Amino acid sequence: MAAREGALSEVASGRVRDVRLRLVDPATCRMWSKHNRLYDLLTKESCAELIGSIRAQGKQEVPAVVRRLRDDPEGYEYEVVAGARRHFAVSYLRQEENRKEVYFLIEVRDLEDEEAFRFSDLENRNRKDISDYERGREYLAALHDYYGNNATRMAERMEVSKSLLSSYLSVATLPQEVIDAYADPRDIAVRHGQQLRPLLNGEGATALLDRAREVAAMQRTLREKGQAGGLEPAEVFRRLKGSGPRAKATAHTVTNPTGRPVLTAKRAGGRLKLDIDVSMPRQQILDAVRAALDSRQD
DNA sequence: CACCCATTGCTTTAAGTGGT
DNA sequence: ACCACTTAAAGCAATGGGTG
Numbered sequence: 001m002a003a004r005e006g007a008l009s010e011v012a013s014g015r016v017r018d019v020r021l022r023l024v025d026p027a028t029c030r031m032w033s034k035h036n037r038l039y040d041l042l043t044k045e046s047c048a049e050l051i052g053s054i055r056a057q058g059k060q061e062v063p064a065v066v067r068r069l070r071d072d073p074e075g076y077e078y079e080v081v082a083g084a085r086r087h088f089a090v091s092y093l094r095q096e097e098n099r100k101e102v103y104f105l106i107e108v109r110d111l112e113d114e115e116a117f118r119f120s121d122l123e124n125r126n127r128k129d130i131s132d133y134e135r136g137r138e139y140l141a142a143l144h145d146y147y148g149n150n151a152t153r154m155a156e157r158m159e160v161s162k163s164l165l166s167s168y169l170s171v172a173t174l175p176q177e178v179i180d181a182y183a184d185p186r187d188i189a190v191r192h193g194q195q196l197r198p199l200l201n202g203e204g205a206t207a208l209l210d211r212a213r214e215v216a217a218m219q220r221t222l223r224e225k226g227q228a229g230g231l232e233p234a235e236v237f238r239r240l241k242g243s244g245p246r247a248k249a250t251a252h253t254v255t256n257p258t259g260r261p262v263l264t265a266k267r268a269g270g271r272l273k274l275d276i277d278v279s280m281p282r283q284q285i286l287d288a289v290r291a292a293l294d295s296r297q298d
Numbered sequence: 299c300a301c302c303c304a305t306t307g308c309t310t311t312a313a314g315t316g317g318t
Numbered sequence: 319a320c321c322a323c324t325t326a327a328a329g330c331a332a333t334g335g336g337t338g
Contacts, residue, residue, distance in 0.1 A: 163325080
């Protein structure tokens with residue numbers, strides 16, 4: 001296929017500027033040992049788009065980032081730091097569709113573990129192919145492995161806010177009861193962990209754990225009934241928090257002294273949304289805004 | 299299609315907790 | 319007192335699913 005010849009000759013002739021680019025058999029590469037468990041969760045369905053595009057192009061466009069291995073006991077030559085999905089897709093095409101002309105395009109880099117971690121994290125983040133929970137678990141492991149349990153230093157190195165890192169770490173350290181309440185741990189979002197964490201430290205902790213067990217039991221029954229998916233993550237989260245069905249945004253109407261509505265205010269989360277009748281006198285609008293702000297704690 | 303609206307993913311700031 | 323860390327609140331840009 002022309003595309004393959006193109007890719008090969010580009011590399012061979014050095015027209016591809018970066019000399020560290022190679023085309024190899026994916027079987028010579030293994031995942032980086034500290035890599036997330038993502039690879040085991042990859043399926044031809046979850047990679048369908050990528051597989052399709054490589055099939056169509058006849059080659060892999062974006063190189064995976066790998067490190068060279070020396071004396072690997074299992075004989076692998078490279079380890080993949082970023083590009084698990086690409087590795088999966090190329091392997092799939094070669095094995096299942098017998099497209100032996102498709103090679104794994106790699107870029108060999110010399111990276112320390114900590115750099116490799118940041119690299120693969122950046123990649124995952126951009127591609128959003130890792131769940132918040134998994135990401136939290138990775139951060140927790142990295143915190144210990146590369147940053148001597150100093151989250152401040154880690155946040156600086158990663159160039160994320162300490163708050164954000166802290167949130168991810170709290171997702172990762174959620175008790176098993178809470179994890180089990182979700183149909184799939186990958187459903188747990190950062191903000192879930194962020195908001196549940198403080199509840200677990202407070203007085204309501206036992207109540208929360210009870211609720212978690214209850215939800216977990218519900219999930220089991222749903223699963224037994226063969227209902228795929230189970231409870232929606234948002235629903236689980238609401239039940240865990242112990243809040244009832246989502247409160248309707250209460251519209252609050254402010255009228256002028258003669259009883260005519262000047263504005264209606266809707267409270268949504270931390271926001272107050274105003275719908276103003278601009279035909280009303282300026283002063284009345286300003287008063288109404290003030291009144292709406294004052295009433296916002298209801 | 300443009301517009302509306304809620305959500306997401308992140309930031310900044312500030313106040314609080316708890317350990318040395 | 320200081321430090322590391324957590325929590326809360328607010329803001330902002332990007333995104334994406336409706337809806338007229």
